[in-house]
Amino acid sequence: MGGEIQMYLSIDGIEKSFPHKEKGRVNVLDNISLEVDKGQFVSIVGPSGCGKSTLLYLIAGLDKPDTGEIRIAGKKVTNPGPDRVVVFQEDGLFPWLTVLDNVTYGLRLKGLPKKQADDKAKEMLKMVHLSNFIDAYPHQLSGGMKQRVAIARALVMEPAILLMDEPFAALDEQTRMVLHNELLEIWQKTKVTIFFVTHNIREAVLLSEKIVVFETRPGKIKEIYFSKTMKDGIMPNDATFHLEKQILASLQGEIEKVLREEMGDDYNFKADPLHRDSSGDMGSHI
Amino acid sequence: MFPSLSQVLLTLYTGLVNGQIAIAIYTSMGRLLIGFTIATVLGLFLGYLIWRSKLVEDTLGFLITALQSIPSIVWFPLAIIWFGLNDFSILFIVAIGATWTMTISATSGFKNVPKLYQRVAKTLGSSGFHFLRTVILPASVPQIISGLRIAWAFSWRALMAGELLGAGGGLGHLLEMGRSLGQMDLVISVMIIIGVIGTIMDNLVFLRLERRVQKKWGIS
Numbered sequence: 001m002g003g004e005i006q007m008y009l010s011i012d013g014i015e016k017s018f019p020h021k022e023k024g025r026v027n028v029l030d031n032i033s034l035e036v037d038k039g040q041f042v043s044i045v046g047p048s049g050c051g052k053s054t055l056l057y058l059i060a061g062l063d064k065p066d067t068g069e070i071r072i073a074g075k076k077v078t079n080p081g082p083d084r085v086v087v088f089q090e091d092g093l094f095p096w097l098t099v100l101d102n103v104t105y106g107l108r109l110k111g112l113p114k115k116q117a118d119d120k121a122k123e124m125l126k127m128v129h130l131s132n133f134i135d136a137y138p139h140q141l142s143g144g145m146k147q148r149v150a151i152a153r154a155l156v157m158e159p160a161i162l163l164m165d166e167p168f169a170a171l172d173e174q175t176r177m178v179l180h181n182e183l184l185e186i187w188q189k190t191k192v193t194i195f196f197v198t199h200n201i202r203e204a205v206l207l208s209e210k211i212v213v214f215e216t217r218p219g220k221i222k223e224i225y226f227s228k229t230m231k232d233g234i235m236p237n238d239a240t241f242h243l244e245k246q247i248l249a250s251l252q253g254e255i256e257k258v259l260r261e262e263m264g265d266d267y268n269f270k271a272d273p274l275h276r277d278s279s280g281d282m283g284s285h286i
Numbered sequence: 287m288f289p290s291l292s293q294v295l296l297t298l299y300t301g302l303v304n305g306q307i308a309i310a311i312y313t314s315m316g317r318l319l320i321g322f323t324i325a326t327v328l329g330l331f332l333g334y335l336i337w338r339s340k341l342v343e344d345t346l347g348f349l350i351t352a353l354q355s356i357p358s359i360v361w362f363p364l365a366i367i368w369f370g371l372n373d374f375s376i377l378f379i380v381a382i383g384a385t386w387t388m389t390i391s392a393t394s395g396f397k398n399v400p401k402l403y404q405r406v407a408k409t410l411g412s413s414g415f416h417f418l419r420t421v422i423l424p425a426s427v428p429q430i431i432s433g434l435r436i437a438w439a440f441s442w443r444a445l446m447a448g449e450l451l452g453a454g455g456g457l458g459h460l461l462e463m464g465r466s467l468g469q470m471d472l473v474i475s476v477m478i479i480i481g482v483i484g485t486i487m488d489n490l491v492f493l494r495l496e497r498r499v500q501k502k503w504g505i506s
Contacts, residue, residue: 060409082411092406095503096424105420106410139504157410 008193009036009059009161013068016054028054030218032068036161036195036210041187043196043204044212045247047258051219052197056165059195060086073160082106085154086163089170091146093138093153099125100134103153110157124156125149127186144175148182155186161193168203180207201251205244213247215254217261223250289471298475307460307479314445314456315483317373321380322441326434328381329388334418336389337396347393350386358383358444362451376448376456383444384437391433395426428499435492442484 016029028051036042044052057063059070061080070077072084085106093102100121107117125131128148138146147167154162168176184207187194198204204211205227215222227243289297301307336347358379365375399422407421449458457476464472499505 060405062405062408080405080408080411082409084409086405086409088402088405090402092400092402094403094406094421094424096427105407105412109411109416137502137504153410 008038008040008073009034009195010071011035011055011059011068012070014055014058014065014070015067016051016058016063016065027218029058029065030220032219032221034212034221036193039191039193040210041194041196041208042210042212043198043208044214045198045201045204045251046214046219046222047216047251047254048199049258050214050216050254052214053165054219056086056163056195056197059161060084060163062086082110082157083160084163085157085159086165087147087150087154087167089166091138091143091150093146093149095138097137098134099130099136099138099141099149102138102149103156106153106157121152121156124152127155127189128152128182142175143171144179147171147179151183151186155190155192159192161195164194164196166198167196169198169200176203183207201244201247202240205240205247211243211247213250216258222254223247289474293471294474294478297469297471298478301472301475307457307475310455310457310460310476311479311483313454314449314458317376317380317449317456318441318445321377321445322384322438324377324381325384325388325437325441328385329433329437330392330430332385332389333392333396336393337422343393350389354386354390358440359447359451362448366452371452373454376445376452376454379444379448380441384441387440388433388437391429391436392426395429395433396422398429399425428496428503428505431492431496431499435488435496438487438492439484442487446480 011032011034014029014032015027017025017027020026032055044055046052054063058065059072059077061077061084064078077084093099094105097105100118103121103125104112104114104117107120108114112120122131122134125134128151130145130148130152133141133145138149141149147170151167168179171179180203183194186192194208196204196208209227211225211227213222213225214220225243225247228239298307332346332350336343336350361379361382362375365378369375369378403421403425404417407417412420445456446458446461449456450462451458453459457480461473461476464470464476
């Protein structure tokens with residue numbers, strides 16, 4: 001680091017490998033270094049298996065790196081902790097608790113009195129438009145509502161950083177669009193730092209300020225792009241379209257690498273294996 | 287050899303009112319409650335140990351699977367030698383009849399707690415006993431309830447067998463008394479009571495409990 005400004009999240013020389021049946025060990029993350037400012041919205045995009053979720057788990061403290069270290073606000077990450085809350089792809093709400101009790105779970109752990117925790121949770125649930133469902137059980141909610149509760153449960157902890165692991169991947173397109181707008185609204189309101197993992201390039205371009213493109217096997221940072229996000233509501237325009245195209249082109253080789261590994265010689269390389277249509281929808285999933 | 291229905295009903299009625307059957311029910315249920323509670327606590331504890339440690343799983347876990355296949359009444363001779371022919375021996379086989387299956391249910395309940403819940407709880411700051419109490423235990427409730435239901439059936443059977451062979455009152459003993467006095471109406475009355483209690487426990491207590499949890503969780 002050095003210098004006057006201390007980076008808020010600093011990832012330094014991270015290596016991580018997992019045991020593998022045939023190959024002994026497989027290197028998943030290879031010398032990852034990355035810095036994130038306070039209040040920044042960073043996205044990680046890359047093909048499946050590139051280790052982007054692994055990196056998120058390392059930041060969360062759910063797993064440990066082989067070498068390198070991760071610091072958040074100057075403090076070294078060693079264990080999971082409420083300053084780094086994760087929103088997972090599936091909501092992970094506890095089915096035995098009501099919506100309100102799910103949201104207060106972490107607050108009560110922090111030692112907040114019940115009344116205070118309830119008030120805080122209610123306020124947060126209002127922010128995600130679920131005031132009418134505080135006494136419902138998770139199974140009574142739709143997928144989008146559940147994910148909203150999960151976001152409220154994370155935000156209510158006032159984490160130093162919000163880690164999101166493909167949080168909208170399991171939702172339908174309409175719900176996802178609504179939640180994109182809401183997430184941006186929340187981000188502006190709370191000024192929380194967001195670390196967002198996705199395989200959806202469009203999502204990354206629309207939401208984040210900084211887009212980190214990963215290459216795969218082993219996972220490495222390939223390129224970093226900066227985007228002017230739609231802070232006044234999502235409105236894809238030429239600039240985002242252009243950026244999306246650029247990132248897609250940069251990822252194309254990676255996608256081929258994955259296909260070759262999965263299908264071996266059976267895979268026939270075409271000049272342009274990715275579907276693109278002129279209206280600009282270039283396949284939000286890669 | 288078969289008493290008339292009216293004879294049976296009369297015996298049943300007087301037995302309940304004058305106390306002979308009522309006292310037997312009280313004695314039996316008391317034993318069942320104690321033995322079953324011991325089995326549940328022990329089963330949860332053993333399940334926890336097996337869940338926590340691979341070594342315990344490979345050793346104790348294997349042993350318990352083997353022990354589970356022994357009908358609990360088989361322990362009775364041993365119990366009599368250890369404790370004498372008394373209440374304690376009966377409690378012993380009641381407890382031992384339910385402990386192993388309770389352990390197995392608890393283990394599989396703990397093991398099947400989704401990783402996702404565990405990760406969520408950990409990132410929100412939960413650990414240690416709090417983690418066990420607020421995540422592992424509630425998340426395995428559906429499986430624990432079906433475990434309780436099976437465990438209850440095992441202890442109920444063990445209790446009847448134990449009382450039949452042992453001394454000291456209870457429904458099983460009353461059954462044996464009826465036989466030795468040649469009082470078939472009493473024997474059949476007690477059999478009816480045993481069937482009724484079994485049905486009530488299974489349908490009204492455990493099935494209801496199971497349904498309530500399923501409804502709350504939104505399963506089926």
